[in-house]
Amino acid sequence: MPKTTVRAGSNIAFIKYWGVADAAINLPLNSSISMTLADAHTTTTVEWDQSGRLAEDAITLDRQPLTGQAAARLARHLDRIRDLTGMTWRARVVSENNFPMAAGIASSASGFAALSVAGCLAAGLNLEPGALSALARLGSGSACRSLFGGFVLWDRGDDHETSIARPLFPPDHWDLYDVVAVVSRAAKTVSSEGGHRLAQTSALNACRVAQAEQALPLVRQAIAERDLAALGPILEQDALAMHAVMMTSTPGLFYWQPGTVEIIHAVRQWRTDGLEVYFTVDAGPNVHLMCAAEDAPAVQTCLAALASVQDVLVSRPGPGPLCSEDHLF
Numbered sequence: 122m123p124k125t126t127v128r129a130g131s132n133i134a135f136i137k138y139w140g141v142a143d144a145a146i147n148l149p150l151n152s153s154i155s156m157t158l159a160d161a162h163t164t165t166t167v168e169w170d171q172s173g174r175l176a177e178d179a180i181t182l183d184r185q186p187l188t189g190q191a192a193a194r195l196a197r198h199l200d201r202i203r204d205l206t207g208m209t210w211r212a213r214v215v216s217e218n219n220f221p222m223a224a225g226i227a228s229s230a231s232g233f234a235a236l237s238v239a240g241c242l243a244a245g246l247n248l249e250p251g252a253l254s255a256l257a258r259l260g261s262g263s264a265c266r267s268l269f270g271g272f273v274l275w276d277r278g279d280d281h282e283t284s285i286a287r288p289l290f291p292p293d294h295w296d297l298y299d300v301v302a303v304v305s306r307a308a309k310t311v312s313s314e315g316g317h318r319l320a321q322t323s324a325l326n327a328c329r330v331a332q333a334e335q336a337l338p339l340v341r342q343a344i345a346e347r348d349l350a351a352l353g354p355i356l357e358q359d360a361l362a363m364h365a366v367m368m369t370s371t372p373g374l375f376y377w378q379p380g381t382v383e384i385i386h387a388v389r390q391w392r393t394d395g396l397e398v399y400f401t402v403d404a405g406p407n408v409h410l411m412c413a414a415e416d417a418p419a420v421q422t423c424l425a426a427l428a429s430v431q432d433v434l435v436s437r438p439g440p441g442p443l444c445s446e447d448h449l450f
């Protein structure tokens with residue numbers, strides 16, 4: 122069985138996935154749209170142990186052996202591949218992120234995308250892209266979008282087979298930048314996995330879901346026309362609506378830190394001053410600033426002046442998963 126290495130990019134959603142209709146298969150309440158990132162990615166090497174000597178999956182993440190719940194979550198994903206192939210071998214998995222895991226960039230998206238593709242290929246299982254997207258979704262919902270490059274739509278669907286992502290536009294369609302302002306590196310106290318289950322406890326949830334579905338064709342059109350002035354207000358509104366749902370769930374989730382609010386105010390002021398930049402925030406305190414390529418240096422300069430910004434990461438739209446011969450072991 123060949124050792125297989127795959128690199129997959131993370132993604133940033135313009136219309137968010139928040140809340141599950143069926144938690145067992147990460148069936149979302151609404152469809153979502155994202156951009157796959159070129160400069161924030163996970164590389165994963167998988168080898169199935171045909172000798173049968175390995176008693177359990179041996180997983181190393183960012184040079185540390187993975188244990189406990191995190192290891193169990195990845196082993197469950199490897200079980201899904203074992204179920205598809207009928208094989209019982211354990212796997213050796215080594216995985217590396219090129220960005221700090223707590224930087225507010227979804228490492229689960231790139232991680233489960235890379236693991237799904239590498240795990241299947243290493244097992245000689247050639248699934249078509251839609252089936253790979255569905256498999257990745259079982260690991261982490263947003264991972265199904267990282268199966269494709271550029272600008273991606275995840276159709277909510279009705280079941281495991283139909284809730285899959287597909288590409289809308291390739292990465293070179295629009296040189297849109299994601300400038301990530303890191304305000305905290307602390308690990309989240311509530312994982313997004315847990316948060317999705319709470320969404321329906323918020324009275325605002327049904328409104329957000331309806332608004333998100335209405336916004337999808339507008340976002341798609343704005344991307345088609347490379348129209349940041351049309352896209353920006355919608356992505357800000359959707360991020361704020363998602364955080365309103367989080368804050369008003371039972372128990373309430375509050376991911377923002379003072380730095381989050383400082384940046385949101387600053388972005389609004391920079392826009393008034395003529396810099397075209399918009400914000401979105403995932404399940405964490407860090408803020409993603411979307412702007413045209415030519416404005417990215419100015420956005421970085423503006424961020425450098427804010428006391429709460431600890432670090433800045435910059436990414437362009439990137440490709441879908443890529444195979445590599447540079448194995449990690």
Ligand code: PMV
Binds near residue numbers: 261404
């Ligand atoms: O795939 P998860 O369970 O990590 O959920 C991701 C949720 C958000 O990042 C907040 C939104 C999204 O659509 O990526």
